[in-house]
Amino acid sequence: MTTARLERVAAGFLMASAGLTLFKLLPAQVCFGIAALLWLRIVSTDRRRLALPPFVWPLAGYAIWTILSAVFSIDPRPPFIGL
Structure with a gap:
């Protein structure tokens, strides 16, 4: 999977997490966790310096x-x- 596709999928999970917090916290936290794991994958495979x-x-x-x-x-x- 390309980095651009991973970023789109992670953004989708992040938006789903924000939307699901209105209804249930567990699915929102699961979506946020998946987005965080995808972000870690993107950061670990991309060799650019992370700007904080x-x-x-x-x-x-x-x-x-x-x-x-x-x-x-x-x-x-x-x-x-x-x-």
């Missing part, structure tokens, strides 16, 4: 900080129950 927006590193820092605060809390189980 400038807010990626502060967002990654915030995510790490949130996970660390949950791990080192007094009762670390409740933050991870919803995962």
Whole structure:
């Protein structure tokens, strides 16, 4: 399958995911997961350098900080129950 076709299929799954969130979350999450896997396939086979927006590193820092605060809390189980 060509990269352009993979991109179209991934975009279709992403749009389906956005549309399905109005009705059921499980099919929406499945479509989003398939789109994410297709995106990883596209990124791994395409040798261009991935351009990241400038807010990626502060967002990654915030995510790490949130996970660390949950791990080192007094009762670390409740933050991870919803995962």
